[in-house]
Amino acid sequence: MKKITELTAELAAPAIAEAGCTLWDVEYVREAGTWYLRVLLDKEGGVDILDCEAVSRKLSDLLDEADPIEGSYTLEVGSAGAERALKRPGDFQRYLGSPVLVKLYRNRDGRKEFAGYLKAYDEATGAVTVTVGNQELTFEKKDVALVRLRVEF
Template identity: 40%
Template sequence: MKNNGLIEKLNKLALPIVESNGFELYYLEYVKEAGQNIFRIYIDSDNGVALDSCVKVSRAISDVLDVEDPISEEYNLEVSSPGVFRTLYTEKHLSRYIDNPVLVNLNSLVDGKKKYDGILKSFDEENIVLSVESSEVVLPRSKVSAVSLNPSL
């Protein structure tokens, strides 16, 4: 459910609320899961995110959504932390986690594999480079479906 105009509008509504509560707007999405529309907001901070913080931000955003009413259909609002095994959605996320362990899922095989665990070394528009068991693996971004932190590595 790609609706860039709606996402942009939701981002403009959520960003000042999230920031005024002392958090970073890590990512937001509007998706359909199990037949339900979900407006999901991930918030983050250097000190982590407690459950009561998610509740506080959720209530503040819900109040604004009730007034602005940017979503015409029924939906559920979720506010949470991106978690320890967070997905790295943006260039900013990838940059922040250089030299950290990641799991890269691919939508097609590269050297016979669809998953790579390694240390994120670099990236550009075309490739993501991992250090895997002391060798360098270059993964074409066109084949990457998701990159997430993997602190268990």
């Protein structure tokens, strides 16, 4: 049986393409006792509320038909956002040189967060290298809780 996130991605694909968007991620998470099915979109020039509404309406009907989820949940369709999380190897390759924030599970040099520029990603090990100031720091996959883009002003 396919995961809920995989099935949702498949069901959403035609509606997402019709809206001129691409799928960034699908999450199925429990927060404060409520299950959320989140579909995050990307689009050249940015995702707007009309894109989200169009995908949400079509996907909601398809999910009602397929009924892959037992129990209640909240469907959210939105933009991946300017400070989106990088998860897949392709995400890291696409944003090489971009400003990022790396969050760690445990302190390193007295802190858990490092803001810098994405220098490299090792697909074999999942290690991320970030230029922080004048240093290049490499973080092993097992130590990294989150890597997300960072907006600079």
